[in-house]
Amino acid sequence: MSGNRVAVVGAGMTKFVRRAQETAKELAWEAAHLALESCELTLDDVDGVVIGTAPDAFDSVHMKSEYLSDGCGAWGKPVMRGYVGGGTGVFSVLQGWYHVASGLFDTVLVVCEEKMSSCQPHPQGAFLTIFDHTTERPLWPNLLWIFALEMNAYMSRYGLDKRDIALVSVKNKRNAADHPAALLGDPNITVEDVLNSEVLAWPVQRLDVSPVTDGAVALVMCAEHVARRVTDKPVWIEGVGWSLDTAYWTNRDLSYPVYVEEAARMAYKMAGITEPRKQIHIVEPYDPFDYKELHHLEGLMLFDKGKAPEATAAGVTQRDGDLPVCPSGGLLGVGNPIAAAGLMKVAEIFWQLRGEAGARQVPGQPKRGLAQAWGDLMQVGTVVVMGV
């Protein structure tokens, strides 16, 4: 482990909803306020603030983190925003980590917020600008294209069937039925429901995709001497990693996320993990699409390439399986307010490792968990390993 020890000591979140009455700022406050309250700290105890929020284009507010800052508890404090698209939620935790690990700050408030519903008629309009303006945008690409292209490359490389992949959506939406903040929890959903849902961009169907969502999540991170004072159940950050692949995405092998592997190797090294399949007990990989959970589990080296679907079918990734994956319900079930969704995963690991996940609690008192997010033009992996 590099630097000083850093713990997560508190977490709070809004409900994840399709369209919130609250403004972005109000959502940020709801989550930040609850996170501080959860560990009985006040803004006076906070030395610095990390704000995570994804495209400014969702809100059409330039430099959105400055707009959000009041709701994030940032008044009169050092503030930083890091932005790596969908990878932002976990990246914000990495920033919080180095603020404290470096010795610069004792206590940091990390707030991630996304309000996608403002963008009309559909937030896909904001996503269009991700494509190269000269060589790709004149073709009027649809964001679903790149996921469908990647999913098809993955399926074809390993000879996978849609049914193998739909199981992920079923698992996560069922898990989410036990999450009090979830938008799309459904205890009764079946594989047939997923396979019969509307085809959007084959192989992607409606229930393969996470929904447009509004929401916010916040964490309190602090140095060991503060953590020991604040709680008897600190959750330690054991390793962090992140990596970015080339933006020339049509030149890459889309069947394997090598950048996730690079991020995982960095985090495992820092955490002293040599056998991730034995040493990690619970995982929250990024699952905006069902195939992405499988793709990421393989990138994290928790399953062999092309083998995550088989493990899913065998029940290994169920909440009571050998390696619970997305016990929260993930983006597919809880919802996908981009940056906040990544931080929700870190909050889930925090609650699970403290034994506070209620109906979602995985059996066996897990000691070490991993959260991972992914984003930009299918090119960034962000990883955090946490333990008790």
Added chain:
Amino acid sequence: MREHVYDTVYLRSKDFEEGRVLFETWDPNARYAWDAGVAIGRYLQELKAGRLIGRSCPECRRVMIPPRMFCEQCFCATDRWVPLQDTGTVITYSLCYVTWDMIRLEKPQIPAVIAIDGASPGMGIMHLLGEVEPEAVKIGMRVQAVWKPAEERIGAITDIAYFKPLE
């Protein structure tokens, strides 16, 4: 953890229809003119002439498309223009039944990544497939560019109307 979840207010369509909530709208009118740049400028000129071109790196020897003036891996200047064929292989594809704003399409658009002949293995570009039934599209299928007539070409990626199966 229920106590750590805020009771956020969930709006429904009828809240708007019945005027129970207020909102403000805005229609941005930002306009841009992007310079194509050195590498893509030449790429567009070649497209106008009905040709595809790549650029090669003196260190790793990759022949790259889209062309670039530097190699992002070796981080050195690329040094040679390489004429490529207008044929290639479908690496992956989708059958897309919705537009970007989620309007349903009768006939799907078929976006694909196509590895271009003459470039290094796996060097693809994104484009559309045409003159093919959706169910006939396969990964590994050989395709060829269908160019717009010379007088309609303007120096844009759309100078290729689409790629069609190669007999």
